[in-house]
Every structure is written in structure tokens, then in C-alpha cells.
Amino acid sequence: MGYVKWSYDTLNHFCGDVFKAFGFSEEEGSIIKDVLLTADLYGIESHGMQRMVRYHKGIEKGTIHPQAKPEVVFETPISAVIDGHNGMGQLISHFAMEKAIEKAKTTGVGIVSVRNSNHFGIAGYYANMACHEGLLGMACTNSEAIMVPTFGRKAMLGSNPIAVAMPADPYPFFFDCSTTVVTRGKLEMYNKMGKPLPDGWALDKNGHASNNAPDVLANIVAKKGGGIMPLGGNEEVSGSHKGYGYGMLCELFSSILSMGVTSDKCCTFPDKTGICHGFMAINPAAFGDPDAIRKHFSEYLEALRESPKADGQDRIYTHGEKEVAAEKDRKENGIPVNDNTMVELADLCSYLKLDFGSYFEGYELPKDSKFFNGNY
């Protein structure tokens, strides 16, 4: 499969028109496209243009209600519960994290739990919102069940990512990872390449470890059983119960505190996904001098990067460094978008009556183009 690179400006312009055509205000459109394009700039391709089809189909099917506005249903000076009323995940989440930030600036901490939302893009975007304000930011979400609990054979938790961002120099700490060993996107990549899955990733419908990507993916789509292992695999010896536990932590802050839909039931309704999120912002000033804390943390990160490397390795990364490098590269050299995704964008244009060619001049759609349906 080929890909083509587009400038940030091209994609930004395109996304702006898309979300306007969906009926979002200019401000709303700006938020949604910033979440998507940040993923692409960071090199998290699965959550940028490639994910547009999910929002398109969600709005078309009626599980995403573009006109819904988030509602604060419970609030204290340090906390809030928000009902997203099945609106666009990015807008609900931006609203929720702004509230957490506001509380953290006033009281030192803000914890916001959200129910009835939709896929919100990368969790790290919202952790970053707090980080940009000098705060420790955390974000998590549940999702359609894909993680099989230790000793199980049915997916009961989502990929349940947890993101953490904290100010530091020369760049912040930025950690954004699923609590499964990998995401479904990785399985799909191996499937497209026709390669067997690495050990320790996936389970077949009987709960046995499997390297068979097409079989595992087909079972996931048909909800026949199996799925992805927690971080730590499917045995206690490799720490399966730990990844499963971090997935539960995510569930606590998203679906439990908000009284929302747990992952085992997410995406089983005709008119909503029920996806839930959790957000936290913590003000370092509630613990002393924020500048001193920032310097202390930066020194530790530097010590980690400078520590001795394993034979054959020339670099130890601190979390967020790869994103900094990817952003620099993609701003200079463009954002790669693969042909499958381009076909999906063409379909989206046709749905919204936008002129695909006017955004992506000179691009020729593959002759045998079919929409890749596995992901929605």
C-alpha cells in the first residue's frame, strides 16, 4: 500500500471544511481538527486522518450526535461529572479537561469523569492541555471491549489508554499508551503485511495465544471471542494481571466514577457508543515551587537519557521525545496519509458534497479502490 505526504496546512484546511459541513461551529471544528492533526504530527497515525472514517460513520449511523452539548451533572470545587449526551468525543473531552484545569488552578486539583461520550482521539492531547498550563495532566478513556482479562477468552475491557503529561525542559514528559500490549491498529498492520503476529499479543476465540492475524481480527469483528492481551501477556509470569489492573484503573476514572457504560457494554447500543473518559489536572504549586519541581524533574529525565545504553542501542528515550522528533519532521516534510485512508476521505467528500480534488490536487485514487471496513 502506498502513501502520499500532505502539508499540515492542506490537511488543516480540509478538516476545517469537513467539520463545518458536518454542522460544527468554527470553534468546534478547530478543536476537533487540532486533536486529529496533533495525532498525525506526533506520528500516531492510527488516530489522525486514518480515524476520520470512524467519525464519518459514527455521525452517519447516529452514534455520534453532532449537535449534542456536554452537560455538567455533578460538581464540586475539585471534581465534576459530565454527561456528553453522545456528542463528539473531542468536544466533550476538551470541555471536560478545561474544567479540570480551571479547578486545578483554583484548588490545586481537578478530576472530571465523563459518561456518554464517543471516541476522543489521542488521550495525550488532553493531558497536554494541562501540561501547556504548567500542570500535571492525566487522561484516560474506556472503549469497545478488546482486552481479554487474564485467564479469559472474551474481551471485557477496552484498549483503555492512560496518558500523562508533565512540564519539563527541554521538552515535557508525554506518555500515552494503551493498557493492552498493543492496539488493534497494530494487528491490522501485521494483517495487511501478511505477517504472523508476535507472541504475547493476541488470543483466539478459545482463549489460546494466537499468531494468526486474520483469524483474530475476524473474531473481533464478529465478536466471537478472543482479542488482545493486557500489557504483560496472558500469563502471570509475564505480568498479565498488571496490564489488566492498569486497564481497571482506567475504567475506574472513566466509567465507574461517572456511572457510565463499562467497556464490556460500550458500542453495543444502536444510538450511542457510551464511551467514558477520565481527566485529571494537578497543580505542582500545590506541592511547592513549580519551577523547582520542573527543574528537579528535568534533571531526572536528563539522567535517564544519559544513562548507559544496552549493547547495540545508542539512545534511551524519555517519553515524548519521539513525538517531538515526529512533529518536527512532519511540519517540515509533510504528513503521510496512506492510500486506503485517501479512499475513505474521498468517500467522506462524496457524503458531504465537498470537492475531493480541490483539496488533494494531483492525487489519483487507486483504480481498485474499496473502502477498508475493518475499523468501523
Place this chain on the structure above:
Amino acid sequence: MGYVKWSYDTLNHFCGDVFKAFGFSEEEGSIIKDVLLTADLYGIESHGMQRMVRYHKGIEKGTIHPQAKPEVVFETPISAVIDGHNGMGQLISHFAMEKAIEKAKTTGVGIVSVRNSNHFGIAGYYANMACHEGLLGMACTNSEAIMVPTFGRKAMLGSNPIAVAMPADPYPFFFDCSTTVVTRGKLEMYNKMGKPLPDGWALDKNGHASNNAPDVLANIVAKKGGGIMPLGGNEEVSGSHKGYGYGMLCELFSSILSMGVTSDKCCTFPDKTGICHGFMAINPAAFGDPDAIRKHFSEYLEALRESPKADGQDRIYTHGEKEVAAEKDRKENGIPVNDNTMVELADLCSYLKLDFGSYFEGYELPKDSKFFNGNY
């Protein structure tokens, strides 16, 4: 190596006298022994009687200062920083979590970061303190460096456990795990059994994966390099960067917010370990009706337990179930203490001028007994 079982009352009586002899008040002694014996009751043997030698040697060497009192050096209604002044970790941590609980009851949340403490026992004990009050409790600690960051060959983070406890029926959710794939205690177990280490656990001094338990342990003791892999192993394909990230999260709440000693420097001083902790208590009442939240969570836990099992498995655990079962068994049938530990307890009695035989009547010390020094 053999072991012998003692009743809870026998060990409780023994520990009471030990901590009294060290100069702790009765109340202080009660806290310390409750932390230790809870570990033994929960089946976390590495942190019960087996760990007594570490406190003994710490006090003897002067890295634990029994008379030190924790001091609140910074405080807001939702947060505090505590300097432990190198006192007993359990006392400092009990004090810190009580403060977090008090804040959570008043404001909805309490976050307490602690510097200059010592080994505090099981993290889960403190998470449980909050849980017993109907709150969501979290606790973490850094420690002497043992986790090698992804692509490194020198340990730069501790085993950095994160514990979470949350009220539920018929028993609470209780998660307490290191962010390394396993703890050093597991390596020592394999070493004693003369068995090769499982793949994905440990690194030799050059940063290569190693199954050689004696070599890895000798390098750790001599600080020659190598150590234990993060949860997720030493490759990105298995999620190494994720375990490393959770270790960093732990560091943030313990050593960073408190301006304390990061794991890479812990236990490198003659007069202190510098170990840091983080505690959080969150009041579900800050998010709605605590009873409804508890019921909602209990139902999800039940759904997890009842979900289909993998071929060959007859049970899916939710976190904390194994501890409930172990506690029942040990209260009925006694707490196993191995012969090595018994020798260490005899040494402790001799140091404190206590009569070993009066506590452990009829027990015969192994004839070739030598103190196992690897762990301190």
C-alpha cells in the same frame, strides 16, 4: 528450604515486643506490625516477616532513624508534602495517608507526596486505609534502582509499585503491583531453586536479556549494571516503554512532587535511603452517590469474574480475590515462615536481647544456619 507455620497471634506478639525493644511507642509498634502482618496474611511473603531483616539492619546501620517524626513542610486543603526525616517508612506513610484521607473527606481529594522516608512495606496497605473509609485509595513508592529503562543497561528506576483500592462487594478491588515485570524477590526464589529465569525478566550487565539468576543478582548487589525489565520486557514490541512509563508515573507522585531523591540515587547515602512515596485518596461522594458508584463497580467486577474462561482455566480473578483467600487460609491455618527468615528473626532477638525460644517454642534453628545477606 523448609518452613514452619505460626499463628497470627504468635507473630503479632513477637512483633509487638520487637518494635517496643527498638524504642517505638505501643501505637507506633501496632502500625508497623499491622503493615508487616497484613502482607503475610495476604500471601505477599516477601514483605512480611521475611522483610524484618531489612528494618533490623536499617536501624542498626543508621539509615532508619526510629525516633524521627514526619513533618508537614507544605500544605493546602487538597495536598501536602511531608519530610519523613528518615524515620520508619510505615509510620511516615500511615501519617501521610491519614492526612490524605482527612483531606478527601473534607474537600473530596487528598494528594500527599513524601520525601526522606524508608521502605514502607506493601503499597496496598495504605491504599486499603482509604478504601476502609469508603474512598478510592492509591499509593506508590520509589526505591533503590532495579528497573532498567528501555534500551538501557543500568537500573535507574525502582520496582516502583502502584497500588489502588476501591470499595466493592463482596470484597474490594485491591491492586498492588510493581511496575517492573517482577520483583527482585522472584529472582531470588528462582536462584534458590537453581532454576533459569523465565524470558523477559532480567538483563545482564551489558543490557542483554539473561536467564542467569546468580549472575543477574550478583551484578545487582555489586551495582555492576543490569537489573529487572519493566513490565513489558525490554523491547517495544512487548510494551517495554509502557512499564517504564508507569514506573515514571510512580516517580512523579513520590520523588518529583516532593522534591525528594529519585530512584537512581536512592540508597546511595550512608545515613539515609531517601525513599519517597505518593498517596492519594479520592472521595466517590465528589462524583455522586457513593453507594450507587459502589454497586455499579461491584456489578462490573462480577461480570468480569463470570465472563467466559480460556480453555484450561476455571476462574477469572478480579484484583484482591487472591488476598481475600490467602487471609482466610492463614488466619485458620497459620502463616508460613521459612527457615532462612527464622534464622534472621533469631539474629534480631539476639540483637534486641529478646528470648527467641519464648516466642517460637519448639522450633529448632537449622544446624548450618547462616544469615542470608543478599537482601540488605
